[in-house]
Amino acid sequence: MNMKEYNKTLLFSVLAGSIFWTADAAIDSFVFSQRSFLSSLLFGLSAHELYLRCLMLLGFILFGIVIPGVMAKHKAAEERYENIVELSNDIIYITDKEGRLTFMNNAAYRLLERSPEEVIGTSFADMLHPEDREKSFTTGKELSILHTDTLNIENRYITASGKTINVMHNVRVLRNEQGEFAGTQGIARDITKRKHAEEELQKAIEKIENEKARSESIIAAIGDGISIQNTDFKVLYQNQVHKEIIGGDKAGQLCYEVYGHGASICPGCPVALSFQDGGIHSLEKTMVLNGSTHTLEVKASPLMDSSGRIIAGIEVVRDITERKKAGEQLKMFSEAIEEAMDGIQITDLEGKIVYSNKAVREIYGFTPEELRGRHVNEMNADKEFAAQVIIPKIRECGRWIGELMVVHKDWRTFPIWLSTSLVKNEQGDPIAMIGIIRDITERKQAEAILKRHHEDLKKLVDERTEELTRANEMLRREIVDRERMEQELLKAQKLESLGILAGGIAHDFNNLLTSIMGKISLAMLDLKPEERPYQQLEGAEKASRRAQDLTRQLLTFSKGGTPVKKITSISESIREAAGLALWGARVKCEFFIPPDLWYADVDEGQISQVVHNLVINADHAMPTGGTITIRCENKTISGSSESPLKPGDYVMISVQDHGVGISNEHLSKIFDPYFTTKQKGSGLGLATSYSIIRKHGGHILAKSQLGKGTVFVIFLPAAKVLKAPKMTDEARLLSGTGRVLIMDDEEDVRQTTGDVLKRLGYSVEFAADGAQAIELYQKARETGTPFDAVIMDLTVPGGMGGREALEKLLVIDPEVTAIVSSGYSNDPVLADYNRYGFSGAITKPFRISDLGEMLHAVVRTKAPGSS
Secondary structure (H helix, E strand, C coil): CCHHHHHHHHHHHHHHHHHHHHHHHHHHHHHCCCCCHHHHHHHCCCHHHHHHHHHHHHHHHHHHHHHHHHHHHHHHHHHHHHHHHHHCCCEEEEEECCCEEEEECHHHHHHHCCCHHHHCCCEHHHHECHHHCCCCCCCHHHHHCCCCCEEEEEEEEECCCCCEEEEEEEEEEEECCCCCEEEEEEEEEECHHHHHHHHHHHHHHHHHHHHHHHHHHHHHHCCCEEEEEECCCEEEEECHHHHHHHCCCCCCCEHHHHCCCCCCCCCCCHHHHHHHHCCCEEEEEEEEECCEEEEEEEEEEEEECCCCCEEEEEEEEEECHHHHHHHHHHHHHHHHHHCCCCEEEEECCCCEEEEECHHHHHHHCCCHHHHCCCEHHHHECCHHHHHHHHHHHHHHHCEEEEEEEEECCCCCEEEEEEEEEEEECCCCCEEEEEEEEEECHHHHHHHHHHHHHHHHHHHHHHHCHHHHHHHHHHHHHHHHHHHHHHHHHHHHHHHHHHHHHHHHHHHHHHHHHHHHHHHHHHHHHCCCCCCHHHHHHHHHHHHHHHHHHHHHHHHCCCCCCCCCCEEECCHHHHHHHHHHHCCCCCEEEEEECCCCCCCEEECHHHHHHHHHHHHHHHHHHCCCCEEEEEEEEEEEECCCCCCCCCCEEEEEEEEECCCCCCCHHHHCCCCCCCCCCCCCCCCCHHHHHHHHHHHCCCEEEEEEECCCEEEEEEEEEECCCCCCCCCCCCCCCCCCCCEEEEECCCHHHHHHHHHHHHHCCCEEEEECCHHHHHHHHHHHHHCCCCCCEEEEECCCCCCCCHHHHHHHHHHHCCCCCEEEEECCCCCHHHHCHHHHCCCEEEECCCCHHHHHHHHHHHHHCCCCCCC
């Protein structure tokens, strides 16, 4: 209250006291008629009346002084209350007993996006979320059920714009003087952000739990034993492999008590050493596990918290018993070779010496160090013979045995007996040559002496004609037997050489097709589909893919290994294989193949080889011509059947001829290796077919009658699918980014593949062999520009191939992403590339879309931060 208002109130109080004085005088004068008005007003007052009137006047004056101060304090209190209510960020409201709003603060209007005119007089429940209205309490009857005057409840409001906000309500009941329900007063706090934070926290907790479960699954699947120990050497965790190695769950126990069976830390404990210096330590120790002695390799590293403090130790245990034994055997084998009586020499595929044992020094006079790196031809007396005969023969047949004149260190020549052969890796690829050398100088001298003695004794031999005749007859039989064995061996060698030749031709042809198809695809990218050059290139691309099919047919002539299976309809493969076998023949072929023939999970190339062999045999059985009938049926084998097949669904293929037939005597032997009744046959066709069908989990049998013909029946397990994976020629180009290293020994293949990848958006570098790829990969990591993927040719003649190079790259970077590429489509690495550490596989020749999809898949799924 300001001064003006205060003076005004005081004046009013004095005036009111004066009026009361005058009124009292008037009452005494006119009502009671005791004395005159003037006397009653001023002069005729008794002491008692004067005291009372002065006391009353003073009361009015004091009222005028005190009441304004009280009113000012009351008004200030009201203003403070209003300021607190209006400045609050929470919703504050008051309702009457019917639940209608009578007051809301500014924060309520702001948060609910409404004006006072829109809400005052309406029910606050109208602004609640429809799902929360049922649990709201708006009337005294509803609140009386709770038997309380206060209530906390969480619900949701709908703002004018339709947005939902979460609030926490504190509600208090208002009652009148009679204690009856008069309304409610409430405060609602916006907790939307807190609710979102709680939801995000819950999601984070679920993610952490999922990551924990995944990490535990990974650790459980690791082949090594893993345990975690705290700094007091108490076992905190063991994976399943560790439990199996150590012999049970040891969690909660001291490691040196359960592992070392002692009362203190084991000597040289790698975990203790890691605790001391924070480094990685290892130890080999011998333990008796499950009744047998085992050698264990123990490695330990510290586990640190975010501040770098060591909180535990990780121990990795690997059973290296077999590796130690293998190492000892290898050492023993190496010592045996080094001490061998014959010279043993190993060269690379170019003929450069890699290793020579001590016996070679005694034969040639050179030390192993002097020989290392030299070409073997330098020690040969006739260098042209070695270059033109020996090395080509080794490459063709895999070995060469014979007599050779060589040069000693002192320049004298002498004869040796040389037995040399190729050394192949697990994939059958040649990696080196090994030769066994024997000095036959003394033997040749002895042979010369024997020759002279032979001439002297020739006369005596002539006199013993009868004995000689018998000896000659026996010798003739032995020669016949030997010639027959040599012919059989020659047949096998020819077939093996044909397989090697076919595989090599297919590989080289596929390399050429890779370059051709890549260049065609790049050219098509620069043209529109409606242009004539585009259509011509499209035809060339189709012709190239047809050429690719021919290389697959070519590979059927080589011995198949493990089937590279895929679900397919075999009807087209059967028709193509039969057509290829009867090219130019006088025999025709009829097919009876139902349209609903079941699919089969097979290696198309190997099954085509089987059909090819059977049709060839049928053609030879009908030299004057005729018809071969090929039927396919869906067949179900029951458990009661006498067939050697397991019960289930099979695709049955029969190849029937009407030729000369096979006798019962020979019928039981037709699947034996090298057995044949044909003059020009190798005896391996049916044996190979039998092996292929067995590897597919099927069965092959034959029925025949002399003069009426033969039928071969094949059973292949049916695939349990309604349709085979859809094959399409439609190109789907997937671009990408990243750095790609291409390793291939063919420069044209490297360049074409690089051009394709650059068009797809990748950065490319090249390597001609595995050694160069390793060098480039290491250098890229060191300079901070690692490769995102490596495409590696499986076979590099005279150099390091993809498989060996990947083994070394995995040591450098366990997270390396590598794609294997090969022109040998039946190579086992392509069938099971994951087993060899590759992330994907692609067979030459490949289309630009196939390469783009493969690279896009492996680069996109690569873990963040990996190189």
